[in-house]
Amino acid sequence: MRARTQFTCSACGAVHPKWSGQCADCGAWNTLEETVAQGGTAEASPRFAGYSGEAATVRRLGDVVVQAEPRSSTGLSELDRVLGGGLVHGSVVLIGGDPGIGKSTLLLQSLAVMTAGDSGSGPRGLYVTGEESPQQVSLRARRLDLPYEDLSLLTETCAERIIRHAQQAEPDIMVVDSIQTLYTEQLQSAPGSVAQVRESAAQLVRFAKQTGTALFIVGHVTKEGQLAGPRVLEHMVDTVLYFEGDPGGRYRVLRAVKNRFGAVNELGVFAMLDTGLRPVSNPSAIFLSRHEEPVAGSVVMVTREGTRPLLVEVQALVAESHAAQPRRITVGLEQNRLTMLLAVLHRHGGIALFDQDVFINVVGGVRVTETAADLPMLAAALSSFRDRPLPQDLVVFGEVGLAGEIRPVPNGEERLREAAKHGYTRAIVPAANAPRKAIKGMEVTAVSRLAQVLDVL
Numbered sequence: 001m002r003a004r005t006q007f008t009c010s011a012c013g014a015v016h017p018k019w020s021g022q023c024a025d026c027g028a029w030n031t032l033e034e035t036v037a038q039g040g041t042a043e044a045s046p047r048f049a050g051y052s053g054e055a056a057t058v059r060r061l062g063d064v065v066v067q068a069e070p071r072s073s074t075g076l077s078e079l080d081r082v083l084g085g086g087l088v089h090g091s092v093v094l095i096g097g098d099p100g101i102g103k104s105t106l107l108l109q110s111l112a113v114m115t116a117g118d119s120g121s122g123p124r125g126l127y128v129t130g131e132e133s134p135q136q137v138s139l140r141a142r143r144l145d146l147p148y149e150d151l152s153l154l155t156e157t158c159a160e161r162i163i164r165h166a167q168q169a170e171p172d173i174m175v176v177d178s179i180q181t182l183y184t185e186q187l188q189s190a191p192g193s194v195a196q197v198r199e200s201a202a203q204l205v206r207f208a209k210q211t212g213t214a215l216f217i218v219g220h221v222t223k224e225g226q227l228a229g230p231r232v233l234e235h236m237v238d239t240v241l242y243f244e245g246d247p248g249g250r251y252r253v254l255r256a257v258k259n260r261f262g263a264v265n266e267l268g269v270f271a272m273l274d275t276g277l278r279p280v281s282n283p284s285a286i287f288l289s290r291h292e293e294p295v296a297g298s299v300v301m302v303t304r305e306g307t308r309p310l311l312v313e314v315q316a317l318v319a320e321s322h323a324a325q326p327r328r329i330t331v332g333l334e335q336n337r338l339t340m341l342l343a344v345l346h347r348h349g350g351i352a353l354f355d356q357d358v359f360i361n362v363v364g365g366v367r368v369t370e371t372a373a374d375l376p377m378l379a380a381a382l383s384s385f386r387d388r389p390l391p392q393d394l395v396v397f398g399e400v401g402l403a404g405e406i407r408p409v410p411n412g413e414e415r416l417r418e419a420a421k422h423g424y425t426r427a428i429v430p431a432a433n434a435p436r437k438a439i440k441g442m443e444v445t446a447v448s449r450l451a452q453v454l455d456v457l
Contacts, residue, residue, distance in 0.1 A: 007032040034195045036186045051210045075113030078270055078279035082254050084262015090212040092205050096219040097243030102252055102277060103218050107175045109146060109276045114173060116147035123172035130157040130181030144276040159184045159200040163207050171213060178218035205236050251286060266306030284311035284422060287364035294392055297384030301376035301397045302415035303368050309418035313363040316380035321357040332362030333373055341378055341400055348404030348450045371399035372409040391426060395419040398430040404450040408432035428456060
C-alpha cells in the first residue's frame with residue numbers, strides 16, 4: 001500500500017496536507033515539497049526497513065570488531081589518493097561532473113578491476129544503471145578492454161527493487177548511475193525531483209550502512225557547477241567528489257570537497273585515452289609549459305592540493321588599458337584577491353597599475369584557492385609589466401598581507417623539496433618558511449616585506 005504523503009515547506013518546515021503555491025505559515029512561494037508522512041511506528045514504514053537482518057541494540061564501542069583491512073584498493077592509484085588511501089567498506093561516495101566528463105567510465109573501469117580475480121576470488125560488484133541499456137554498458141566495457149566477466153549488471157530505476165536485488169546478490173561494491181533517474185514507490189512525483197532524489201538516496205545510504213556495502217552514487221551537476229538536487233544529499237554521504245576538466249581535452253581532475261575518511265581538497269589527475277582513464281603519477285609535468293627560452297609574465301609556484309604539493313605555472317599579461325575601467329580578469333584564481341594585491345603593490349611597492357589591464361591565468365586548468373598564490377601573482381604581473389623574464393629555475397610562493405608583509409603558508413619545506421625534485425634551483429619564500437636545513441641544490445631567498453621581493457626580482 002502506498003504511504004501517505006504530505007508537503008513540507010523547505011523554508012520554515014511547516015507541514016501541509018496538500019500542495020499550494022504559497023506557504024500559509026511563512027508566506028514563501030514555491031517552497032512546498034512532497035515528502036512521506038511518518039505515520040505509525042518507524043519500523044512499519046518501508047522507508048525505515050532494516051537490511052542487515054539484525055535488530056539495532058546499544059553496544060559498547062570497545063566491543064565493536066574492526067576489520068583487519070578497512071580499506072581496499074580501487075585499482076586506480078589517483079582514485080585511491082582522493083578517497084584517502086582506498087575505498088572504505090560501508091562508505092557512500094557521491095561523484096558529480098559535467099555530462100560526458102567520464103564519470104561512468106571511471107566507475108565502470110574501477111569496478112571491473114576491483115571485481116576481477118582468479119576463479120571469482122575478488123569482491124562482488126554490482127553496476128546499477130538507469131540511463132543506459134545492458135548492451136551499451138557491455139559495448140563500453142569491451143571497448144575499454146575491461147575484465148567484465150565477474151561483474152554483475154542491473155538495469156533498474158526503482159529504489160525498492162534495486163535494494164531487493166542487492167539483498168539477493170550481496171555485492172561488496174555497488175555503483176548507482178545515476179541518482180537523478182531513480183524513484184521511490186513512496187512518492188508520486190517524477191524521477192529527478194528534489195523529493196525523489198532525497199528519498200531514493202536515503203534508502204540506498206541506509207542499505208549501504210547496514211550491510212557494509214561500499215556504494216558509489218553518480219550525480220548530475222547544474223549549469224552553475226553544483227550537484228543537482230537538494231544540498232542535503234551531500235550531507236547524507238561520506239565523500240563528495242567532483243570530476244572536472246574539458247570534455248574535449250585529454251586530462252581530467254578529480255577533486256574531493258568532502259571526505260570523512262581522508263583529506264579534503266585532495267586532487268587526482270587522470271588522462272583520458274582510447275582505453276579509458278589512466279592515472280597521472282606526475283601531474284606537475286602537465287601544468288608546466290617548460291618554455292624554450294625565458295618569457296615575461298610567467299612564474300612557477302608550488303601549491304598544495306590535499307596532501308600533495310603541486311607545481312603549477314602562473315601567467316600574467318599586463319597591457320595598457322583604453323577603457324574607462326581597467327579589467328582585472330583571473331582564470332583559476334580569485335579575482336577580488338588580484339584587485340587587493342594590486343592595491344598593495346601600489347601602496348607598499350610604489351608601482352601603479354591603475355591604467356593597465358591585468359590578466360592572470362593558471363596553466364592546465366587547475367584551480368588554486370590558497371593564499372600561497374599571492375606572491376606568484378604579483379611576481380608574474382610585475383614581470384609582464386616590466387617586460388623582464390624571470391629565471392626559469394625559480395619558484396615562488398607566499399601570502400601577501402595588506403600591510404605589505406609576506407606571511408608564511410603551511411608545509412613550506414615540503415613544497416621546496418618538491419620543487420628541488422623537479423630541477424628548480426632558486427626559490428623566493430616567506431621568511432617563516434625558510435628551511436632549517438639547507439636543501440641540496442637549491443638557493444632559498446627568504447623575504448618578510450614586499451619591498452624585499454621587488455629588490456630581489
